Amino acid sequence: MKNIHQALVKFNLHSTIKVSSPIALSALQSSYPSSAGSFRPELIEPVFKPMLDFLRQTGSYLMVNAYPFFAYESNSDVISLDYALFRENPGVVDSGNGLRYHNLFDAQIDAVFAALSTLKYDDVKMVVTETGWPSKGDENEVGASVENAAAYNGNLIRRILTGGGTPLRPQADLTVYLFALFNENEKDGPTSERNYGLFYPDQQKVAAPVRGGVSKSTTGNTWCVANPDAGKVRLQAALDFACGEGGADCRPIQPEATCYNPNTLEAHSSFAFNSYYQKKGRGMGDCYFGGAAYVVTQEPKFGQCEFPTGY
Numbered sequence: 001m002k003n004i005h006q007a008l009v010k011f012n013l014h015s016t017i018k019v020s021s022p023i024a025l026s027a028l029q030s031s032y033p034s035s036a037g038s039f040r041p042e043l044i045e046p047v048f049k050p051m052l053d054f055l056r057q058t059g060s061y062l063m064v065n066a067y068p069f070f071a072y073e074s075n076s077d078v079i080s081l082d083y084a085l086f087r088e089n090p091g092v093v094d095s096g097n098g099l100r101y102h103n104l105f106d107a108q109i110d111a112v113f114a115a116l117s118t119l120k121y122d123d124v125k126m127v128v129t130e131t132g133w134p135s136k137g138d139e140n141e142v143g144a145s146v147e148n149a150a151a152y153n154g155n156l157i158r159r160i161l162t163g164g165g166t167p168l169r170p171q172a173d174l175t176v177y178l179f180a181l182f183n184e185n186e187k188d189g190p191t192s193e194r195n196y197g198l199f200y201p202d203q204q205k206v207a208a209p210v211r212g213g214v215s216k217s218t219t220g221n222t223w224c225v226a227n228p229d230a231g232k233v234r235l236q237a238a239l240d241f242a243c244g245e246g247g248a249d250c251r252p253i254q255p256e257a258t259c260y261n262p263n264t265l266e267a268h269s270s271f272a273f274n275s276y277y278q279k280k281g282r283g284m285g286d287c288y289f290g291g292a293a294y295v296v297t298q299e300p301k302f303g304q305c306e307f308p309t310g311y
Helices: 002-010 041-058 068-074 104-118 146-161 210-214 232-243 265-279
Strands: 022-024 028-030 061-065 125-131 176-178 223-226 293-296
Touching: 002 041, 028 104, 041 061, 061 104, 068 104, 104 125, 146 176, 223 265, 232 265, 265 293
Parallel strands: 022 061, 061 125, 125 176
Antiparallel strands: 223 293
């Protein structure tokens, strides 16, 4: 990594090209609960401290490969499938910090954040370089199916596009890469290892398009609401777009109209964002607004105003 970085410095490319190397979650000594996340002690001095120093000095990212499937497959008796697939569930409370997690992916990422914090590397940024779910597995590979793969991939994309960090790092700007585009039909190992792709090697789709998996809630209607953590400037800019170029119906939030009260930026933005989201058919990315909004599965309430569920 250092040699490659030195070569980039030689050609003045080090500012635009960063060097890193991915780690698997097996590099953690502990990942449950998330607050107890820590690196394997035998790897700290020879591997992690020098690597994290390098990432800090060069402004690079810690690359992490996170697969909730492995944790679920090994502990399906105690881990809910809904929790693993980002579906509606009561959540799991971290006994160490009291935070509630509604999906296994966030819990795994926060375990890595906790491990970084333990070593005093909170400032090192993270990117998820691999995550996915197999569409097929051996008999003992619980949960590997086309339906579950489509649910995981679709709900993951919706989770990332709607913005927001993790319970431990709510301001974290997560970048996630989905694994993989194609099934690796000649790969060794368990059947699941050959079946993470969105397409077969002959370019046929493994499941329905990912877009179809994220456009509608598995439990019914969905709504788009403002993210109060986005700040007033971003919310106002997104509201102006929605009511202007976006074509949202903002008449109900005008003075003296039915949804004007409560007269707050968050309430007005939520109404406008949801109007735009519903008109667009609740498609992938229609509730993003640069991170100023996110999707909810329970109808939002602002005063007596009812939010539309479709057009």
